[in-house]
Amino acid sequence: MTTVMLVHGAWHRPATWKKLADELHGLGYSTVTPELPSAGIDPVGDAHDDAAVIRAAIDAIEGPVVVVAHSYAGIPVTEAAAGVARIIYLAAYVPDAGESMFTLHGMPAPADTSGLFALTADPRTALYGDLTEAEAEAAASQLVDQTLASFATEITHAAWHDVPATYIVTDEDRSLPVELQTRFAERTGDVRHLASSHSPFLSIPAELAELIDDIIRG
Template identity: 30%
Template sequence: MRTTILSLLAAAVLSTAGGCNNEEDEPPTVQQTYVLVHGAWQAPYVWDSVKAHLSADGNKVIVVELPGHGSDTTPPHLLSLDVYRDEVIDAISSADSSVILVGHSMGGMVITSVVEKIPAKISKLVYIGAFLPASGEALTDLASSDADSRLGPLLVPSADRLMLDVKRDSLSWLFINDGTDVEKQRVIDHYRAEPAIPFTNKVKVTKENFGSVEKVYIKTMQDVVISPALQDRMIAAAGIQTVESVNTSHSPFLSKPHEVSSLLLKIKK
């Protein structure tokens, strides 16, 4: 009996020791800071699920609310791409180290402007179904070249041309056609007309700043706002080597948040 007990104790000790060695052999989890920038006609809520997934993996996540979106009431005549840029730069200033900067749709214009100003603070740029301008281009330049986009005919400018509305019966079809009824309703419930001036502001980038930061593009393959064809042209023009894709409409963080989160976690390695 004594021999049996001693054998069991020895086996338990060896098992525990082996478990400790396995834990020591596992590589430590690399923690990162992600800064997430929403696009036009949307707000920080779109990142809720992705933020939760990234945070659960031990990462810090900063979600930016662009002026004139969400709960912000800045008058549209005071807004510009530079105002958006400075809001993101201010958010990044709270980070302890360089960040992975992620932009969706119009947010691609914003993150491009940001990295030109503070390249040393950005470890990677990630575009998700986003506009990616060359130097001297505005969002309107890129959008007007997109023959496959279905957005243009559904836009309704305000009388003073300071705001752009989208025909309400087309909102969910444009932005989240592949989403659940719940997510489609969220898009409708949070909808606000979009400030127009930033769409016309041109971006200036240089090889020394914008060109010095690694870039990743995540294509949205069912997108009818920024077509896959335009995405391909922008990727080629920017010389991006790392390209991923999600088989979704324009808002993959709402329709397929786990896929987006997995790609963002993969990108950080």
């Protein structure tokens, strides 16, 4: 049986995947949700440190692994996911070797990469635009700090050159622009769409689970 590894994005923790994980369990999948050190109450490290955690989690699993990377997680997953069955990029960054989040946005990395990267002023709208006000408030209350270094890290290996990859574009996204997602999606061999905001694992987890299942079976 395929294990689905769910890798959270910036400012989030593994618990953000609970609704989706429950839906995937109902479809017969086991799930693993590693915790990235660059996000937390006291976050440390950069995307290479996150990639090391992801790689260790992959290596601990017996059988085929499909990795779902949300948003920022596309960067360390791309570094770490050699040899998996498939990468599913969910409204995620898809870097090539030598690229970072800064370069993907056409920006130079700051000279000083210590400290934190500030969260958007209105995460409820940017990240959770299709949740109810109460649901968005609850989700936003769980957000944590994120290291600046994680966004400045240039990866050294791009797994999507050798691993089958699918991109899920979130068509109503107010965080990662659809135009940018479309450009990233061109680096994968399969593109799907969801009529959702940036976090469909919270707003439409059953629909997302069915799409993941279809991608894996396909």
